[in-house]
Amino acid sequence: NAGVTQTPKFQVLKTGQSMTLQCAQDMNHNSMYWYRQDPGMGLRLIYYSASEGTTDKGEVPNGYNVSRLNKREFSLRLESAAPSQTSVYFCASSEYRDYGYTFGSGTRLTVV
């Protein structure tokens, strides 16, 4: 099925550990995004990639890095996880500004 695939779906990390969240889309979209979702705060943009080869910071980029590996793949890396990064992470992609996003199914990350 066409869409956005995120891995893993669940992850528990210890403080200070690192990990990479993977995201791939097969809709040939140019733009990809990483959001985090926290209770009572909706979704907030971490980083985005408007097109292959470019990445830019969003509203809450501190503690994260991203890589746009190719047109399909956009990964999010936590270099030294902190409890404040406990959240649900969503990857999304889009092609046309008025069509909204297509979201992945999310990753629930817990940092202990």
Next chain:
Amino acid sequence: AQTVTQSQPEMSVQEAETVTLSCTYDTSESDYYLFWYKQPPSRQMILVIRQEAYKQQNATENRFSVNFQKAAKSFSLKISDSQLGDAAMYFCAYRSAEYNNNDMRFGAGTRLTVKP
């Protein structure tokens, strides 16, 4: 920066009845897009309906319709003939039409409960 406000953290509706979820936004732009997303317990974000700001006609999708009041910066979602499957978190979102603005802003969400 644009902000999106959903003033109702929780709402409930009786099955088959109608419910309206509120959303207001703050922007100085004249051209933009508005969306409602549904997030069921599965966590998947599903696009429910979208509205272009330059269109005066309110968008409708089956049982879902919006009341878009551009001057008041209001974008409410009406769900008619509510069904048990409508129970979910609903997020209102704003996206600028400016080429260099790639951020979609979300409200904090409204949790909708449907009572049988």
